[in-house]
Amino acid sequence: MKIINIVGARPNFIKIAPIMKAMKRDNFLDPILLHTGQHYDHILSGSFFKELEIPEPDINLEVGSMSHAKQVAMIMSKFDDVCDELKPDAILVVGDVNSTMACTLVASKKSIKSIHVEAGIRSFDRTMPEEVNRLVTDSLADLLLPPSPDAIVNLKNEGCDEGKIEMVGNIMIDSLLYFDTKISSSDILSRLSLGEKKFVTLTLHRPSNVDSFEALSSILEALDYIQKRVKIVFPVHPRTDKMIDQFGLRDKINQMNNLLCIDPVGYFDFGKLIAESFFVLTDSGGIQEETTVRKIPCITLRENTERPVTVTEGTNQLAGSDKYKIIKFADEIFNGKWKEGRVPEMWDGKTASRILDAIKKSCSL
Ligand code: UD1
Ligand code: UDP
Numbered sequence: 001m002k003i004i005n006i007v008g009a010r011p012n013f014i015k016i017a018p019i020m021k022a023m024k025r026d027n028f029l030d031p032i033l034l035h036t037g038q039h040y041d042h043i044l045s046g047s048f049f050k051e052l053e054i055p056e057p058d059i060n061l062e063v064g065s066m067s068h069a070k071q072v073a074m075i076m077s078k079f080d081d082v083c084d085e086l087k088p089d090a091i092l093v094v095g096d097v098n099s100t101m102a103c104t105l106v107a108s109k110k111s112i113k114s115i116h117v118e119a120g121i122r123s124f125d126r127t128m129p130e131e132v133n134r135l136v137t138d139s140l141a142d143l144l145l146p147p148s149p150d151a152i153v154n155l156k157n158e159g160c161d162e163g164k165i166e167m168v169g170n171i172m173i174d175s176l177l178y179f180d181t182k183i184s185s186s187d188i189l190s191r192l193s194l195g196e197k198k199f200v201t202l203t204l205h206r207p208s209n210v211d212s213f214e215a216l217s218s219i220l221e222a223l224d225y226i227q228k229r230v231k232i233v234f235p236v237h238p239r240t241d242k243m244i245d246q247f248g249l250r251d252k253i254n255q256m257n258n259l260l261c262i263d264p265v266g267y268f269d270f271g272k273l274i275a276e277s278f279f280v281l282t283d284s285g286g287i288q289e290e291t292t293v294r295k296i297p298c299i300t301l302r303e304n305t306e307r308p309v310t311v312t313e314g315t316n317q318l319a320g321s322d323k324y325k326i327i328k329f330a331d332e333i334f335n336g337k338w339k340e341g342r343v344p345e346m347w348d349g350k351t352a353s354r355i356l357d358a359i360k361k362s363c364s365l
Pocket of ligand 2: 010011014203235263264265266267268270271283284285286287290
């Protein structure tokens, strides 16, 4: 079975690594790896291929950055030609980025089967670009592989045929557990002069936070309060870096002596930062999951989450961009009042092997 695995942006690389490994070990599948080029800087793309032992992509569409609609259109146009040339039996997409949706749309128009890993999660917020990508991808995909029971409920509520759904667990956690030793060995703490549990890690890149002056300013005020108590390490996403300048907020950031802004870091370094953080502040999807598995307190700077088990079972709480809420939660952590949480079902490092079983089962039907 010839299958094209699609990646485009940072979180995709972490999800595809264990799937590619499992497919290469198996002689039932003939895997091809396609990179759309949505992310292209070494620190958002190449470094993950190297660290996570992902083979060089067989094809790179090299689309680059532009408006979302143009990016989706460009990926579709180029992927259409690839499908004509390679005639795959199926494609596999992960997550919820523009590349995920664009390639699923092409496959659907060409009657090529598509498989969606991380299907069914919903924030119920259509102003979030990823929510639209999730809805379109899941309504077209032929095999839906959710990470958690809430995602199955969402798919059923949308009228999805139950025969297409197979719970496989969380693929992101396969990478976290597989590379645990390499993560532990990272020397980032000494490079940044950080002590264990003596710092907070922050990431921010959602348009609802960083493309809004009000939201970003409110978050910065909360950060100012927190950095007076504990050092904050902030690997700054390029979208955020651009918006900080555009909104004239650079001086405000530079005035916070205990806020350490650095470039995005590699997977092992970032994993070490999370594992050794006092707590984490983030608007990332994947980091809500990784903190839950690591049992590190996580304050999510969003009003909603498509990963509700990280709140109901894990260490996550939603604060939005409201400075008072962020400070209130931070104070609870400073005062030792936070839940320990537990690891959700099937977030166990065996998801890639369940994905392969589900693909084989669906082929034999
Ligand atoms: C994308 C995904 C988001 C994911 C995030 C992971 C969509 C809709 N969004 O958001 O779901 O959480 O990736 O990090 O697919 N840029 C660079 N170098 C790069 C890539 C981008 O500097 O290699 C800059 C460009 O100025 C670009 C901006 O970052 O305009 C945003 O990139 P884009 O891929 O549109 O979205 P992200 O915010 O990265
Ligand atoms: N990550 C990383 N370096 C960083 C920031 C994040 O390796 O500087 C990893 C993080 O551990 C997680 C993934 O990137 O595995 C999350 O991706 P991101 O936040 O970009 O996307 P999202 O999950 O929000 O879609």
